Amino acid sequence: MKSFWSAVQIAALFTLVTLIVLAGTLMLFGRVAGHGLLFEMSMLRCHEGVRIAEKIEALLETHSLDDPEVTQLIKGRSRPWRSTMELTPRGPDSLNSHGHPGHRHGSATFENFDIGKRRCRVFGPPVFESQVPVFKDGALVATLILRGSIHPPQESHREFLIGVLEIGTLALIGVIALSVYLTRPIRRMSRSMDRIADGDLDHRVKVHGRNEVAAMGRSFNAMADRIGAMIMGEKELLAGVSHELRSPLARMKVALELLREGGTPDEKVNEVEEEVDAIDSMVEELLTASRLDLGSAKLTLQDCAIEELAERAWRRVEAGAEKAGMRLEIALGNDAMKIEADEALVVRVLGNLFENAVRYAGTGTVRLTSQRRASQVEIAVADEGPGVPTEVMDQLFEPFFRADPSRSRKTGATGLGLMIVRRAVEAHGGSVSARIGTDGGLLVCLSLPSTSLNRT
Numbered sequence: 001m002k003s004f005w006s007a008v009q010i011a012a013l014f015t016l017v018t019l020i021v022l023a024g025t026l027m028l029f030g031r032v033a034g035h036g037l038l039f040e041m042s043m044l045r046c047h048e049g050v051r052i053a054e055k056i057e058a059l060l061e062t063h064s065l066d067d068p069e070v071t072q073l074i075k076g077r078s079r080p081w082r083s084t085m086e087l088t089p090r091g092p093d094s095l096n097s098h099g100h101p102g103h104r105h106g107s108a109t110f111e112n113f114d115i116g117k118r119r120c121r122v123f124g125p126p127v128f129e130s131q132v133p134v135f136k137d138g139a140l141v142a143t144l145i146l147r148g149s150i151h152p153p154q155e156s157h158r159e160f161l162i163g164v165l166e167i168g169t170l171a172l173i174g175v176i177a178l179s180v181y182l183t184r185p186i187r188r189m190s191r192s193m194d195r196i197a198d199g200d201l202d203h204r205v206k207v208h209g210r211n212e213v214a215a216m217g218r219s220f221n222a223m224a225d226r227i228g229a230m231i232m233g234e235k236e237l238l239a240g241v242s243h244e245l246r247s248p249l250a251r252m253k254v255a256l257e258l259l260r261e262g263g264t265p266d267e268k269v270n271e272v273e274e275e276v277d278a279i280d281s282m283v284e285e286l287l288t289a290s291r292l293d294l295g296s297a298k299l300t301l302q303d304c305a306i307e308e309l310a311e312r313a314w315r316r317v318e319a320g321a322e323k324a325g326m327r328l329e330i331a332l333g334n335d336a337m338k339i340e341a342d343e344a345l346v347v348r349v350l351g352n353l354f355e356n357a358v359r360y361a362g363t364g365t366v367r368l369t370s371q372r373r374a375s376q377v378e379i380a381v382a383d384e385g386p387g388v389p390t391e392v393m394d395q396l397f398e399p400f401f402r403a404d405p406s407r408s409r410k411t412g413a414t415g416l417g418l419m420i421v422r423r424a425v426e427a428h429g430g431s432v433s434a435r436i437g438t439d440g441g442l443l444v445c446l447s448l449p450s451t452s453l454n455r456t
Contacts, residue, residue: 050116050120052132189220299341300342302343320359326366327365333370336370350368353418357381428449
């Protein structure tokens, strides 16, 4: 819809410019050539009047000026709004621009010219009138007056407006089609940019032709290639560093055991060991996240019972939960009791969510529910804690983000748990979101594929 309105705006702009140019052209034409053309039309009408005057002169050989046949000839030649004729028993020199006795009035100009042996008179703007002398036996007996109107009747006005409306409609349709055609590459590029902005770094803009839009598309693809290479390099570096840190951490743990056996006070050893365990946990989280990012984490998909996975994950935090007086409550839908997933990875995902609830809720019940939605099963984990401010809800799944940084040392959190949750769920082709629960705590929803049995 947004693209359609962009095309309409461009079409309206093109139409406005076209109308301005057309109106300016018509005004220029009217100033430069309009009056001249109308004067030429009066001269052509004058030639027509000479032919009619010759027919009148033939009738006057046997008839008078007011004879019905002469009158009928004049009326038969008059055509509504295009031209009217009048025969008056006076010479042109005694008539003004309105065919009446007297001198010329107003700003009307006239020109005399000869057609054969007749001296005719043509009036220019603002009136358009031709006067042709009529002779009998070589003597001037009357003047034939031909008047033309530049103002069409009401019917012609209506037809003119309908014609303009039809032409304008066709022009507008053509301009809209042209604007849609011209903006299509830009819309296509905009959609591609949105996909890359949403995280699809492998997507590239389709480039056609060698115009400016195609050049912009090639430049954008080159930029996306460089950004993708930089991000991939960072991921590979993070994965390598995380892997290499595990060896010195293992040696540090061995050294701590030797210190304990050598008589070093347990409090000191335990304090250092806690720090080493925290670093080891962070390295493990980073290594898992790097493998998921690089696609090197191979998923072993199988039909898994959600309740069994939840119980295994709860055992990881059961000791801390018992100290805080927290318990796990499971309520599964009849058609949403199994998922097709990597068992170990889903246990880790649920364990991270339970661990997050125990750390930050501190009391109450952790509820796990599930329901079927098309080919997906939505698993929801809710706690009864203080929740998270709405304005930072979208940042929960970012690495190292904490809603309350002051609690990180107290809880031992690395800020990577929910990031692992998102990466693991997305690796399954699912999605994850968070919101305020009905009891005020945090509610995290996971969408994972249902089992093959449930999908058939």
